[in-house]
Amino acid sequence: MLRYFTAGESHGEALVAFLSGLPAGLKVDQAFLDHELWRRQQGYGRGGRMKIERDHAHILSGVRHGMSIGSPISIQLENRDWKNWQESLPVSQGDPAHHKRVASPRPGHADLAGALKYNFPEARYVLERASARESAARVAIGALAKLFLRELGIEVLSHVVAVGHAAVQSPIEWTEIQNLHHRQEILLNCADAATEQRMKDEVDRVLKAGDSVGGVFEVVAHGVPPGLGTYAQWDERLDALLASAIMSLQAVKGVEIGSGISAAGSPGSAVHDEIGYDKKTSASGFTRARNNAGGIEGGVSNGEEIRVRGYLKPISTLRRPLRSVDFATRQPVSAAYERSDVCVVPAAGVAGEAMVALTLARCALEKFGGDSMGEVLRNFRGYCQQLKDY
Ligand code: EPS
Secondary structure (H helix, E strand, O other): EEEEEEEOOOOOEEEEEEEEEEEEEOEOHHHHHHHHHHHOOOOOOOOHHHOOOOOOOEEEEEEOOOOOOOOOOOEEEEEEHHHOOOOOOOOOOOHHHHHOOOOOOOOOOOOOHHHHHHHHOHHHHHHHOOOHHHHHHHHHHHHHHHHHHOOOOOEEEEEEEEOEEEEEOOOOOHHHHHHHHOOOOOOOOOOOHHHHHHHHHHEEEEEEEEOOOOOEEEEEEEEEOOOOOOOOOHHHHHHHHHHHHHHOOOOOOEEEEEEHHHHHOOOHHHHHHOEEOOOOOOOOOOOOOOOOOEEEEOOOEEEOOOEHHHHHHHOOOOOOEEEEEEEOOOOEEEEEOOOOOOHHHHHHHHHHHHHHHHHHHHHHHHHHOOOOOHHHHHHHHHHHHHHHHO
């Protein structure tokens, strides 16, 4: 079973990620891992931290001679900012005069709920772990999941659908998303140039106002065969697994599969994807004229592209803070402000790709099994033949 964990504080020495259950014999392209980490660091609206960090996946175990060996993989990502935090966040007791307290909780952040839960007098430790910096560790192991999926002909990419009120109006095709991915510069990762300019204007507007902005990203998985996930048990449904994976990302407050949200207000005839047959265009021969289902019916992939959207609330650190209460005095004050991003939608999309890739890799391993890539690919090819013969 594919399992993973992450560890690390945002301003601690490093982030660490563990991935267990990846079959032996997968070629590991280390440059690809670093490129994925670079993609997550891009985007218009990031704060000063991204000028400090240059994330690199330092593989500690589970990969030898350029290949996975079936043993747990551990990866370390150094925090360059640590050099500025060693006195404030030491592992040893250190000098309390150097500790950086977070005096008043930010509405919308984990600050207050976390401090109450762990019985901390202020929120420093809470934000250190609740921070979206953690998503870098997921992107590192998500890149391994992507390399695994590629062997099965599955590619996972994302694009930005909306930033604030600026939103693309029509569905974005896979080839447009691929083209977007080849760009050298990632602005807001939007496939429509005019909308991307309006998104940039939204970011500029909130930046000037000391505010922040949220938005919507879409992750698309191309080449997914029918049959991943199952309706047989509630916690094995692919849509439930993907929703949980995307919702687990920092700042995500809603998830949509296909056109799930607008579908709730539409008649069935306008929603469900009519079925055709053409032996030449799909593995099984069955075709769809559209994909409102987002590639999943009954918790099972149906052979169409998987499309899942994450809806992000605006960043909760505001340069013009909302009202809060001082942890120590309980007096009304402005919420704490620390250096922050004002828009992270493109970065969240890259983290979303990692979560989708990890989820699909887990389901693919459950279906095709195997301790080595040879075994997995043999099982996969057998299943593809079964589809052809259906
Ligand atoms: C974050 C606050 C900012 C972001 C950080 C997430 O960090 P800092 O407080 O150091 O300026 O830049 O994101 C990352 C460091 C990252 O790699 O994405 C937060 O509070 O969630």
